[in-house]
Amino acid sequence: MLKKSVNAINLLVSGLFFIAVGIFSIVSGSTLMRYVIILLAAGIFIHAIIRFFLKIFNTSNKSELFVRTIIDLVFGSVLFFKVDFISASIIVIFGIYLLCHALIELISFVIYQVNRVRGRIRVFITFIILLVLSLCLILKPNQNMKYAAIIIGIYLIFYGITNITDFISEVMPQRVSNKIKMKIRFPLPIFLTAFIPQKLLNVINDSIKVEHDPSLFHSVKKNETPDLDVIIHLAQSGTASFGHVEIAFEGKIYSYGNYNRHSRKFYDGFGDGVICIADKDAYIEYQVMNRGRYLVSFGLKLNEIQKTKVKERIHALITENTIPYYPDLQLYEMGLIEKKNFRDMSSELYKLASAEYRKFTSGKNKTFFIMKTNCAVVAESILRSIGSFVPENGILSPGTYYDYLNGEFQKKNTNVISRTIYTKENIKKLKKDKKKA
Numbered sequence: 001m002l003k004k005s006v007n008a009i010n011l012l013v014s015g016l017f018f019i020a021v022g023i024f025s026i027v028s029g030s031t032l033m034r035y036v037i038i039l040l041a042a043g044i045f046i047h048a049i050i051r052f053f054l055k056i057f058n059t060s061n062k063s064e065l066f067v068r069t070i071i072d073l074v075f076g077s078v079l080f081f082k083v084d085f086i087s088a089s090i091i092v093i094f095g096i097y098l099l100c101h102a103l104i105e106l107i108s109f110v111i112y113q114v115n116r117v118r119g120r121i122r123v124f125i126t127f128i129i130l131l132v133l134s135l136c137l138i139l140k141p142n143q144n145m146k147y148a149a150i151i152i153g154i155y156l157i158f159y160g161i162t163n164i165t166d167f168i169s170e171v172m173p174q175r176v177s178n179k180i181k182m183k184i185r186f187p188l189p190i191f192l193t194a195f196i197p198q199k200l201l202n203v204i205n206d207s208i209k210v211e212h213d214p215s216l217f218h219s220v221k222k223n224e225t226p227d228l229d230v231i232i233h234l235a236q237s238g239t240a241s242f243g244h245v246e247i248a249f250e251g252k253i254y255s256y257g258n259y260n261r262h263s264r265k266f267y268d269g270f271g272d273g274v275i276c277i278a279d280k281d282a283y284i285e286y287q288v289m290n291r292g293r294y295l296v297s298f299g300l301k302l303n304e305i306q307k308t309k310v311k312e313r314i315h316a317l318i319t320e321n322t323i324p325y326y327p328d329l330q331l332y333e334m335g336l337i338e339k340k341n342f343r344d345m346s347s348e349l350y351k352l353a354s355a356e357y358r359k360f361t362s363g364k365n366k367t368f369f370i371m372k373t374n375c376a377v378v379a380e381s382i383l384r385s386i387g388s389f390v391p392e393n394g395i396l397s398p399g400t401y402y403d404y405l406n407g408e409f410q411k412k413n414t415n416v417i418s419r420t421i422y423t424k425e426n427i428k429k430l431k432k433d434k435k436k437a
Contacts, residue, residue, distance in 0.1 A: 009167075011163050011164070011166045011167035012163075012164060012167040014160070014163050015161065015162075015163030015164035015166075015167060016160065016164070017160070018156045018157070018159050018160030018163065019156070019157050019160035019161065019164075020160075021153075021156055022152075022153040022154065022155070022156030022157035022159075022160060023153065023157065025149045025150070025153030025156065026149065026150050026153035026154070026157075028149070029145065029146035029149045029150075032149065033087050033090065033145070033149065034083050037079055037083050037086050037087060038079075038080065038083060040079055041076045041077075041080035042076075042080075044072050044073075044075060044076035044079065045072075045073065045076045045080075048068075048072035048073055048076065049069075051065075051068075051069070052065065052069045084142070087141075087142075087145060088141040088145070089141075091137050091141035091142075091144070091145050091148050092137065092138055092141050094137060094148055094152075095133075095134045095135070095136070095137030095138035095141070095148075096134070097134075098130050098133050098134035098137065099130070099131070099134035099135070099138065101130050102127050102130035102131040102134055104371045104372055105123055105124075105126045105127035105130060105372075106127045106131075107369060107371070107372070108123050108369065108372045108373070109123045109124045109127055111364075111367045111373065112364060114367075115362060115363070115364070115366045115367060116362070117363060117364045117366075119364075133147075133151070166407075166411065217421045217423070217426055218418075218419075218421070218426075219418070219419055220299075220417060220418045220419075221409070221412070221416075221417045221418070222417045222418075224301055224417055225299075226299025226300055226301060226417060226418055227300065227301055227302040227306075227307055228248065228249050228299070228300045228302055228310060229247070229248035229249075229280075229297045229298065229299050229300070230245065230246075230247060230248075230297070230298045230300065230379065230383070230401060230405055231245065231246050231247075231248055231284075231295050231296070231297045231298075232244070232245050232295070232296045232297075232298075232398050232401060232402050232405075233245070233246075233287065233293050233294075233295055233398070234293060234294040234295070234296065235291070235292070235293045235294075243398025243399055243402070244257070244375050244398055245375050245379045245398040245401050246375060246379060247314075247379050247382050247383075248280045249310055249311075249314065249382075250311075251279065251280050251281075252277055252278065252279065252280060253276065253279070253280050253284075253353075254275060254276075254277060254314060254317070254318075254378075254382065255276045255278070255283075255375065256273065256274070256275045256365065256368075256374075256375050256378035256379070257274065257276070257368060257374075257375055258270075258271035258272065258273070258368040259272075259274040259276055259325065259327070259345070259346045259357055260272040260274055260325060260346070260359065261345075261346065268370070269369065269370045269371070270367065270368065270369055270370075271367075272325075272359055272360075272366075272367070272368065273359070273360040273365040273366050273367055273373065274325050274357050274358065274359045274360070274368075275317065275318055275322070275357065275358050275360070275365075275378065276349060276355050276356075276357055277318065277355065277356050277357070277358070278349055278353040278354060278355035278356075279353045279354045282352055282354065283349065283353040283355070284422055284427070285427055285431075286348065286349060286352050286353055288422050288423065288424055288427050289424060289427060290348065290352075292424075294421060294422065294423055295421070295422040296402065296419070296420070296421050296422075297418075297419070297420045297421075297422065298405040298406075298408075298409060298416050298418070298419055299416070299417055299418035299419075299420070300415050300416055301415045301417050302386065302415065306385075306386040309386055310382060310385055310386060312385070313381065313382050313384075313385040314382060317378070317381065317382065318358045319358075321360055321361050321362045321363050321366075322358035322359060322360055322361060323358070323359055323361055324356070324357065324358065324359070325357040325358065325359035327342075327344065327346035327347040327349075327350045327355075328340070328342050328344060328347050329342040329347035329348075329350055329351060330347070330350055364377075365377075365378060375398070376398055376400065376401060379401070406419070
């Protein structure tokens, strides 16, 4: 996950592989899925037997080895002898995934309808299509398996095309590659990227415990100062456990979220859409030292035209259809509420990172919805101004951004030039270095 470079040939081979598998999936229907399940069963059998004979004479806990081997053999047998049942189950699961996606689109439509947001008809049509597809797959999995195979095949073909485009960008000079890069990308499905922040959190924790590798926590492709940073949060619990993403530009953090704690509903999944503008260094220190988070920052190098576009987009974002929002501590200082324990994040950022807030009064950002109108969507609206990342799966997540930006950092011909992981340990080191300087 955190390798510094990526082989361009891997991009070409993987791209051709995904395209080939996608075409085969469309042509063969359910046959591909049957082959995959049979190969998986064979792999489990072989692995269990090899592991048993390799470890039987080298382990003191032979009973545990016997139990694990039996479980693997039973699981492999179920896969092998119940291929049709397993195939139908996978289709049902895929249908449930599409149904969840449809419900997200329905909730988004209701929010857009209440807020009179343009484009809500398109959202409703998407909901209807996903609902029909999901019900067909759930209610009649065996009869509609071929349609699921076609959907998966089309996705794999476009995902492969994205990889081949990345390969071309790698082998061509940067001046040429910048002109041919795809503006539309096909990232990993949301059910995979949603768990990337937790997986990355575990990787960092293991690295800290075993060996503090400096290259893991800060690495660069070019000895230049980034003009814009995309920062991803990692946390053990709460909504931030699925990550949080924001933009840093010219010494300021621009972070969208439900900063009005009094408006939060349904386990913080809904609320007022508010954008926080705070001092970058103080904000990072607060999130790491006070909130116990890790931050992963990807630095982007921009040209003058791109910097101008980002400035214009940020200015429009924080001034159009917004009004000031005041956290509780600021309201107390204004004499509008009584004194109390101001431990909410908005008040603490106001105090420690000079944060100010703008609340959206209309538009799609008026209502925060964790699964759709979330932090990643506003970050994307800023990055869209420079054509960096336009996903096609309909749902953005911090994991989607990590998957994309980490891949861009590993390639040579991209404007993602640095990757830094902030922990309590290196925040303390940075403060010591500043004092020495």
